[in-house]
Amino acid sequence: MSSRIAYFDCPTGIAGDMCLGALLDAGVPLEYLEQQLGGLGLGGAFRLRPERVQRQGQDGLKLHVELAGVAEEPPTVEGHHHHHDTRHLPEIETLIQGANLSQRARDWSLQVFRRLADAEGSVHGISPDRVHFHEVGAVDAIVDIVGTCVGLDWLGVDRILCSALPSGGGTVKAAHGQLPVPVPAVLKLFQMRGVMLYDNGIRRELVTPTGAALMVTLAESFGQAPAMQLQQTGLGAGTQDLAIPNLLRLWVGETEESPWxxxxxxxxxxxxxxxxxxxxxxxxxxxxxxxxxxxxxxxxxxxxxxxxxxxxxxxxxxxxxxxxxxxxxxxxxxxxxxxxxxxxLLKRHIETVELDGQPVRLKIASDATGARFNVQPEYEDIAAIARQQKRPWYQVHQQALQTWHNHQA
CATH class of the missing domain: 3.30.70.1380 (Transcriptional regulatory protein pf0864 domain like)
Known part of the structure; x- marks a missing residue:
């Protein structure tokens, strides 16, 4: 059984526009992305403009999200544009639910924004629904998050993985003033998943709230690249010139899926x-x-x-x-x-049988196909009955197993 994997390699961090650039470079059609994003009901609020650029001599695709009536500013951090367009989570969820997206792209998009709202709410001490999104709630970030989910769905990936992320450093100007890097929301997102971090020596903001929310929500693990037969690659360019090529590398390929x-x-x-x-x-x-x-x-x-x-x-x-x-x-x-x-590891779930009116829990271990490998009664449940009835523990253990097997017949 094979599985299709998308692996995000992030030597200079990750931002939403870098994700979109990498997905387009890996083969996601621009026309399809524009058609899907058009269902958000944002009218002519934005335009997508891809551009081939060089980063330290390496070619990549930079996707510009140009907002109607707003000149593109040189952002102070990767992917951050300081617009005054603000939204709350319920409004963003309504936009996503009303769009004609696939079920998976819609679910992913809602999960990413909910995770981001949880982090922002925790930082500011308020309910997620009351979070007043600044940069991350603007049109460009909605496009980045929904567009990334649409692109990953188009690629047909079964699993999403991510490299360890660089912590960055220094400070950045944001809506709440000068903030240390990683900014509070990103730090909270890292904490939520126990993300593997390292210092690559670059004192900039390398992981934006949008990029962090995407990976913390969608990636099943952070670390080394998995064994895979590589089929497609995409290079999404960041805005800044850094000491190493500022490119997000997307690897897409197949791997033999373990039944465990x-x-x-x-x-x-x-x-x-x-x-x-x-x-x-x-x-x-x-x-x-x-x-x-x-x-x-x-x-x-x-x-x-x-x-x-x-x-x-x-x-x-x-x-x-x-x-x-x-x-x-x-x-x-x-x-x-x-x-x-x-x-x-095997999947595990609990089933219960009754012995002389007493409940006994059994731990059932199975693989991804549902094939059972092990059934074990819970020790304490067996011990309680053995003490109460003054019977050998092993005898009660065997009776519980036999009762369970009889129920399966």
Missing amino acids: GSDRVCVLQTQLDDIPPQAIGYTCDRLFEMGALDVFTQGIQMKKSRPGILLTVICPPEKQRTCETVIFQETTTLGIRQTLQPRS
Whole structure:
């Protein structure tokens, strides 16, 4: 089973107009994009003008969103134009719902704007519906977001992935005054998804609120490019000349889809040889409380032939700092190793059966096709019945499995 992937490689960040430029360069017809955007009911409020440009000697496509009656200003940041056209989220949602878009393009567009409103509302301490959009609510940003969703839908992609994003630096002038980079809304969007960031040394705003909202909403992961058979590429040019080519690189291709799900986990490890065993037990309990997926210890031999233990913690990437804090607080370690690892996993859901009037939950594991691989009753449910009826735990466990299988017959 193959899957069609769109991978956004963002060495100089991402903005909405860069996404549109990359999509057009990858083959999305301009006429189709204009026809779909025409259904937003914005009349002649904008015009799309593609232009081939050079960025540090490399060719790319720069898409200009020209607003009626507004001269295109040199933006102070990637893709930001400081217009006075403002809107609230319900009005933007009405425009999108009234457009003749495909179901997927419409759903994506609504999700992106809702995520952006959630971030802005959190920053300003107000409800998302009361967010007063400035740059991001103007016509050019509506075009950027809806146009990107339309283009990705036209390409027929099944999965969207994104590289780690550069943090940028310095300050930028915005509607609320001079702001540090990343600007507050972008920082909140990064936090919402635990986005992988790095510093490429460029002290500019490289990721705009529009670009961040698109990737935080649509991309299933941030990191290295997946294994794929490359079929199309697109280069979307940014406005500024930077130390490296200011181009967003879109890769579109096919990959063989695993029947299992996949994600990434953070693995933390440290060795301990000078801590009471009670403290280790307490540390493990706290790590589970803080969201660790698994915690375990192994006996090892340390320097000078001293016996010790290896503490291993597996957690979601967004829980890494929380789990590290617990380890430093509760143990004597001075250092923790960390790695990010891909993980294949089965889908899981809970079903319930009754044994002598008592509910027992069972965890059902299956692949993407629905084929079941494992069925396991919940330990605590089995233990409660075994204690109450004074029966062997394993006997109750087997009865629960048999009851479930009988229900499937």
